[in-house]
Amino acid sequence: MDLDAYVAEHDGEWRRLEQLSRGRRLSPAEVDELLALYQRATTHLSVVRSRSPDPILVARLSRLVLTARATITGGRRLRLADAGRFVTHGFPRAVYRAWPWWSGVAVAFCALTAFLMSWVSTHPESAAAFIGEERARSLVESEFAGYYTEFLPASFAFHLWTHNAWLAAQCLASGVLIVPVIWLLWQNALNIGVVGGVMIDHGSADQFFGLITPHGLLELTGIFVAAGVGLRVGWAWIAPGPDRTRGRALAETAREGMVVAVGLIGLFAISALVEALVTPSPLPTALRIGIGATVWLAFLGYVIVLGARPRPEPADAD
Template sequence: MLPGAAVELHEQAQRGRHTLAHDCDTEEHAGVAAQQREGGIQDELELAGLGSRMAATVCDAGVLGLAYLLLGLGIQLLPTPTRGAEESPWSTLAAVVLVLTVFLLFWGYFLLFEALNGGRTPGKRLMGIRVVMDTGHPLTFTAAAVRNLVRIVDMQPVLTYLVGLGFVLFHPQNKRLGDIVAGTVVVRDRPENLHLASAGADAVREAEPLETGSPELADEEFRLLDQLIERFEGLEGAARHRLTTELVARFAPRFPRRDADPETFLVRLHSVELAKRRGRLATRTAQGVGRTSVAAERFVVQKREGWETFRLLAARAERLGLKRLGAAEIPGFAAQYREVAADLARARTYGVDPRVLEYLERVVSAGHNALYGRHAGQHVHLVRLVLRELPAAVVDARAFVLAALLLFALPAATGYLAIRERPAIAEEVLPDEMIARARAGAGRRAEGIGYAEAPSMYLPVVASTIITNNVQVAFFAFAFGITAGIGTLLLLTLNGLFFGAVLGLFANYGLAGWLLTFVAGHGVLELTAIFIAGGAGLLVARGLIAPGDLTRRDALVLAGRRAARLVAAAVLLLCLAGTIEGLLSASDAAPAYKFAVSGASALLLACYFASGWAYLKRDPFSVIRRP
């Protein structure tokens, strides 16, 4: 057992460590469960603690708050009709910019920073943490989208908030709900410099004396002595004297001939022991048959120069991409990576100082990210993604989309029939504004005014507001799939009931056709998109409830990856539908024109999904291969 002084010196916070395998991109269970180890090498990354994650969140909240404040001040400086200025295109543009900017800040801040900045938001960068994939790869755009869309579930009050917080507190890797679905983990990311008294940044390889003798102190004893010598100047007099006295008492029986002054003795002992640990006899027998232990100091002196060279090269390659290294450097870089990875395995076998291991793990991780991560030079084929892969994902998940349709349509029919059979209950279940609009509908129709007709100047504002609102509904439908589908089911059911009840209300006033004329232009695209987003939520729920042959963790990650494609398809359709709704449905265009657009939308969807079907037949694994 270590004495009290040693415990005090050696005390370090015990942090969780997460073992990440360096895989060779082999796929088993669609690349989720497979972790092909490169030469048996495992990289241990230090998990970010709850405190650093909360501090990062507070910092990011401060950045967002400042952005909202500046946005508000900027809007106040612009002339708007509500402040007495004349209506102008500039006021309309300001309103559109406001709506879209608020939406992008709320939903895009975390997603875009993490996806495009190596898993780091400004707060995470400040706290020295970042998000990576469970496999150790850099964070992908899909995973960033999944983990940050599910964030909305963690933000809900009471029930889901407590569940999300509980996962962070008690999950072995401190994962929140979004991390579980995305297959990500938050780790520490501060640049690690090897900090050993014997091998600082300026250490040089000196000629080895022929006879230095073998080390006389155990590794743990030398670390304690090393820490004390390093902290001498910072210790107060009483603490310095007490710690020095206790260590001298520990070492005295083995060194009867020593300096009278305790501090001089410890400094001299440290110097002599350091020289021995750099010498040829630094290797010693360790516990276990045939095992040896190499002093960290000698190991570092021999290898550090190569490690540092590789670390700098890996950092440059990770930042700029392998292509920037040049064709001549890439083979050498790969060879260096394998050499440093082998040094890491050798260091673990020899029982090298944990600080050396931590440094090596960071170096190997940087090399792995540079070799296997995505880089600026790698581009997604956007046309293929939009026209082939996204509709293929929808076709592949058609059973879940159909289930979402039924969860909406059956309550809608129920709501319609209930209001038609019992008109009086409309005042109990529908908002007063909707009832007032139905009562005024006959007069508006007689005047030739549409259901939600707005002046042409405000149509862009209407369109942007509708798009952002509908996209948020799609995000909610997907994210609440993590609640075993309960949240998604409620959202689809309640929206279906409301839609059916409103249609029944207007039918009671003889205005069903008037209402449907408004819905016709955009309704086909909008409802289809909502069903697709609902299918995404149900897909996640299926991964949680019925993982099949996969583990529940792997099933969730795979479901999240597939569902992200559905959400992307839904967002594209909702943007198109919102544009039509804001610019056409809310205009005074002729009903025939609106119904023509509705028919064209249906034809467009048929062609879109036919394209996806053909692509899926040609490449059945396309919907799950790309991360």
């Protein structure tokens, strides 16, 4: 096949198809023309691939066919109104619907962490077993407080944001297996419990709670939400209910989990800013805790008020 002659013969059709695929509103006649040119372009692509697979021409026709197909099928574009509905309806509603799960996770996590703190603070030998005596002294003297001032606020906030978002993603993605979520929660409870117990045992409880509370309220709530929604996805597979198949129950709860995952990106960005800017600031401890508590209560109010509000039309995670 003479490739140059083939391109010269059909180049006008391809250019016209490219013009019609640019996303503008088409008249009925242009829609018919688009469909006809799309069908011809798919044939041209097949011919070129089978007879003279020039990589540049194949790439051009593949891109052209994919763009035209997207125009024909009418792929839905993200609009500002969609983002607004996500913020005011989608995310808070998905979080509110799962509140028994993440509230239960919060209660169990806090109870376990409090027990570990109490045990470590009243049994000093346990701290040595967990982290060693030298590490415990270093933690009290400088390491714990120094963690919040070691890096520049911007880089520290970005690190916190990505770390917490990744942890939440793990909880949501592994929720169908149940056990990985419980393991992740146990690791975090153990870490906080041991560190808190060591600080309390050495008379630094005010420093520990003064530094961890401002950002910890919102940050841990985000982790609780991710873990609770992940466990809810797993339970939907185990007990789908009388009116749903396992596949349907898993798909519906997993879609809501994806909504929560996107929303938590914003939550962790806020908690990272609080941890990087408020927690290590020279403000009085009461004021720093007050700022953190205000942000945390604002999030809970946002979820309760907007999430419980009835929708005027049927809505789902899609």
